[in-house]
């Protein structure tokens with residue numbers, strides 16, 4: 203377990219989640235994706251056990267906007283595929 207995670211606790215959510223926060227949250231979820239390691243899934247970005255603080259923050263922001271896992275996957279796929 204990452205002791206930094208426990209000391210700092212969760213990153214606070216913005217008081218009101220804006221469209222800009224959603225963009226940041228999607229980026230955080232994508233950048234802080236899981237990478238499979240022999241000892242279990244770890245963050246691809248900071249090597250903390252997955253899901254790391256930023257990944258959890260992103261998920262919470264998106265949940266606050268009422269987005270489901272399916273919506274999030276769709277939005278991530280759209281971000282990765284540039285429109286013609």
Ligand SMILES: [Zn+2]
Pocket residue numbers: 233234235245246247248249250254255256257
């Ligand atoms: Zn991370």
